[in-house]
Amino acid sequence: MRQVGIVGVGHTKFGKTNGTFLDMLCEAALLAMDDAGAKTGRKNVIDQVFVGSMGSGMVNRVSGAASAVVDSLNIRPAMAETVENGPASGASAVKLGVMAIASGMCDCVLVIGGEAMREVSGWEGTDFVATMLHPTAEYKYGLTLPAFAGMFTRLCMERFGVESKDLSIVSVKNHDNACHNPVAHIQRPVVLERITNPAYINATNPIVADPLRQFDMCPVSDGAAAVLLVAKDRQDELGFGKKPFVRVAGIASATDTHVVANRENPSDLLAVRLSAEKAYKMAGMGPEDIDVAELHDAFQILEIEEGEEAGLFPRGQGHIAARNGETKVGGRLPVNTSGGLKAKGHPLGATGVSQIVELVRQLRGEAEGRQVEGAKTGLAVNFGGFGNNVVSTILTTK
Amino acid sequence: MEQMYAYKCTKCGKLHHPRYVVCQNPDCDGREFEPVPLGGKCKLLTWTRVYNLPEGYMMPWLNFGIVEFENGVRATGQIGFDEGIESGMELVATVGVVRTRRILYKESIDCEEYGFVFVKP
Amino acid sequence: MGKYDILVDEMEAKLRPPTIGLKPYEPKVIPLTTGEDMLVRTATREEAEMVIQGIKVLLDHQKDFYDIVSARIVAELLGMLRYRVQDEYLLIGAVDGEIAGIVNGRMVNEKVGMSYHTMTLKRGARVGAQLFAAKMEYHFDFMNQDEVWIVAESPNGFKRWMIEYELESRPECPHELGGVPTFVLTRALWEKHKANKNVGIRPAFEDVLEANKVVHMPETINV
Numbered sequence: 001m002r003q004v005g006i007v008g009v010g011h012t013k014f015g016k017t018n019g020t021f022l023d024m025l026c027e028a029a030l031l032a033m034d035d036a037g038a039k040t041g042r043k044n045v046i047d048q049v050f051v052g053s054m055g056s057g058m059v060n061r062v063s064g065a066a067s068a069v070v071d072s073l074n075i076r077p078a079m080a081e082t083v084e085n086g087p088a089s090g091a092s093a094v095k096l097g098v099m100a101i102a103s104g105m106c107d108c109v110l111v112i113g114g115e116a117m118r119e120v121s122g123w124e125g126t127d128f129v130a131t132m133l134h135p136t137a138e139y140k141y142g143l144t145l146p147a148f149a150g151m152f153t154r155l156c157m158e159r160f161g162v163e164s165k166d167l168s169i170v171s172v173k174n175h176d177n178a179c180h181n182p183v184a185h186i187q188r189p190v191v192l193e194r195i196t197n198p199a200y201i202n203a204t205n206p207i208v209a210d211p212l213r214q215f216d217m218c219p220v221s222d223g224a225a226a227v228l229l230v231a232k233d234r235q236d237e238l239g240f241g242k243k244p245f246v247r248v249a250g251i252a253s254a255t256d257t258h259v260v261a262n263r264e265n266p267s268d269l270l271a272v273r274l275s276a277e278k279a280y281k282m283a284g285m286g287p288e289d290i291d292v293a294e295l296h297d298a299f300q301i302l303e304i305e306e307g308e309e310a311g312l313f314p315r316g317q318g319h320i321a322a323r324n325g326e327t328k329v330g331g332r333l334p335v336n337t338s339g340g341l342k343a344k345g346h347p348l349g350a351t352g353v354s355q356i357v358e359l360v361r362q363l364r365g366e367a368e369g370r371q372v373e374g375a376k377t378g379l380a381v382n383f384g385g386f387g388n389n390v391v392s393t394i395l396t397t398k
Numbered sequence: 399m400e401q402m403y404a405y406k407c408t409k410c411g412k413l414h415h416p417r418y419v420v421c422q423n424p425d426c427d428g429r430e431f432e433p434v435p436l437g438g439k440c441k442l443l444t445w446t447r448v449y450n451l452p453e454g455y456m457m458p459w460l461n462f463g464i465v466e467f468e469n470g471v472r473a474t475g476q477i478g479f480d481e482g483i484e485s486g487m488e489l490v491a492t493v494g495v496v497r498t499r500r501i502l503y504k505e506s507i508d509c510e511e512y513g514f515v516f517v518k519p
Numbered sequence: 520m521g522k523y524d525i526l527v528d529e530m531e532a533k534l535r536p537p538t539i540g541l542k543p544y545e546p547k548v549i550p551l552t553t554g555e556d557m558l559v560r561t562a563t564r565e566e567a568e569m570v571i572q573g574i575k576v577l578l579d580h581q582k583d584f585y586d587i588v589s590a591r592i593v594a595e596l597l598g599m600l601r602y603r604v605q606d607e608y609l610l611i612g613a614v615d616g617e618i619a620g621i622v623n624g625r626m627v628n629e630k631v632g633m634s635y636h637t638m639t640l641k642r643g644a645r646v647g648a649q650l651f652a653a654k655m656e657y658h659f660d661f662m663n664q665d666e667v668w669i670v671a672e673s674p675n676g677f678k679r680w681m682i683e684y685e686l687e688s689r690p691e692c693p694h695e696l697g698g699v700p701t702f703v704l705t706r707a708l709w710e711k712h713k714a715n716k717n718v719g720i721r722p723a724f725e726d727v728l729e730a731n732k733v734v735h736m737p738e739t740i741n742v
Contacts, residue, residue: 150446
């Protein structure tokens with residue numbers, strides 16, 4: 001298969017955007033294009049643009065986002081499509097970009113992921129995100145993503161002995177990492193004792209979806225991220241020869257039951273396991289090759305369980321690894337060096353691309369205060385729905 | 399009272415909830431189902447109490463749970479009481495209004511939707 | 520003499536409101552998720568003046584109703600400083616000498632409290648929720664009142680409180696802030712919810728008291 005890699009990355013500051021949704025996408029796109037040295041107008045070499053977004057139509061009243069971006073950036077007549085796969089829209093867009101180049105249809109693809117969720121109130125946002133649940137068996141009841149995360153966490157607590165404090169440990173780590181990431185939404189350390197002390201936990205860290213507390217889940221953020229993909233065999237010719245080529249060694253997705261209750265074991269994340277297995281197989285690698293990972297911690301329990309399902313830790317041992325500091329920068333296998341969704345923020349469609357941007361920064365050695373020494377291969381897991389459509393990606397400089 | 403149903407594949411007999419288009423048995427390709435009343439005794443597999451409810455719910459919290467019925471069918475629904483909720487407990491599934499959906503036409507219409515509300519036996 | 524102190528002649532004495540006697544609010548420390556300690560205490564007259572000056576920049580800030588809220592707080596605090604409102608109080612939350620949020624209200628009589636406003640200046644650390652609880656604590660646990668009347672300009676915070684404290688709707692009740700539909704926190708509801716809502720460490724740590732002995736407004740208000 002044709003080798004596909006990343007030669008440019010861009011990332012807006014996550015948090016609250018001042019501009020429009022489309023401006024935000026364009027900002028990320030231009031950062032990635034400038035990083036790679038890609039030109040606009042007559043000198044444009046981008047064949048295709050994919051925009052990953054879950055709610056541009058529903059929340060921002062913008063449809064045809066990719067077509068609008070191509071026009072704004074003056075890279076017509078590049079092909080353009082907007083991709084929706086819930087919170088995994090970003091990685092799905094990257095996957096389609098890789099497929100487009102690998103197939104030979106394209107040589108250079110710009111992928112942007114973005115979401116402007118803070119245009120609506122928290123209640124409306126919660127409702128909007130919940131629309132990815134099963135309409136009659138779940139959504140109708142007032143169930144939300146935090147509700148499923150709460151029920152899932154309780155199962156993991158009973159099955160593996162995960163404790164509330166373990167979730168806080170993951171949260172504190174990710175906040176620490178975000179302090180070194182200039183594009184993170186919340187660049188502020190959190191003190192473990194303050195969010196766990198029974199004397200005041202209900203005030204500093206109130207329960208949101210029992211047993212989940214506020215610091216066990218991500219905030220609501222706006223943001224966009226972009227990557228420029230090229231074919232290895234055309235990298236020099238297209239003018240990107242000077243940029244390091246971070247190869248997409250493996251990328252795959254898998255689906256699971258839409259109705260969470262109907263999973264054989266509702267505390268398993270089968271789509272994470274299967275997508276990771278496929279990505280490892282495509283890369284000719286295994287979990288032992290991974291130096292750094294970005295795992296979709298919309299809820300802190302997911303960082304623990306995804307790590308296990310992707311083979312990074314033995315099943316049932318993820319929380320022990322977190323307790324032992326193995327997932328910190330400097331630990332055996334650093335996870336969510338970007339700050340994760342918890343502290344970097346989780347603008348749904350942006351997240352999958354943002355995770356890949358972080359891995360590229362790590363593999364290029366540009367991650368500064370959060371750099372994992374000698375990182376050569378990284379894994380990203382982007383989780384859609386409540387785990388019913390997951391994309392796993394392996395990047396490498398090997 | 400409204401009735402909730404499981405859907406039985408007419409080809410292999412597998413029970414489903416909710417309704418599917420194709421039988422979920424990997425070795426069956428049935429596309430026809432007959433509704434079988436679903437309710438009564440069930441066991442609570444996991445639960446949560448949610449404090450940040452979506453737009454349209456004006457209460458401080460709601461309890462939700464996933465149950466397994468005696469026939470093996472599972473369902474998600476609201477839990478209709480606050481005290482003493484525990485994984486593994488025996489419950490009874492009743493049917494109640496789980497959402498009032500406001501449809502905005504020229505005048506708004508409130509449309510009640512029914513679903514499972516699990517209660518103590 | 521402060522800016523608003525004037526000679527109290529016979530006429531001025533007649534214009535000033537009576538008082539039921541405000542009891543002191545014992546300062547407390549609330550640990551914030553950031554690891555910082557927030558001190559909640561009563562503001563001095565000088566600090567109220569400072570708040571008036573500090574929040575004037577918000578008068579044109581339409582979003583989340585900061586314009587109306589800031590305009591009304593300015594008016595209420597002027598009323599307090601110039602003795603034109605009965606039994607008004609101002610509590611501040613401060614972190615390392617910087618004001619993180621303010622809450623005010625007043626006593627209508629021995630039994631009824633009138634909640635005015637809650638304004639967060641440091642967002643994302645649950646400051647507003649904590650200060651709102653502290654103000655209710657003042658009405659119920661220090662002033663021993665039966666109920667507090669509540670309205671709000673901004674749907675966001677209010678909706679949260681209305682739902683979280685299950686406030687009683689009493690639309691016939693004329694709240695001072697424009698007579699918009701009033702909600703009431705009764706003693707029964709307070710007792711039900713206070714364990715989860717109202718926290719703080721007393722007596723306040725000496726070093727935190729010291730760090731917030733002199734307070735200032737944030738240099739820029741980013742809300």
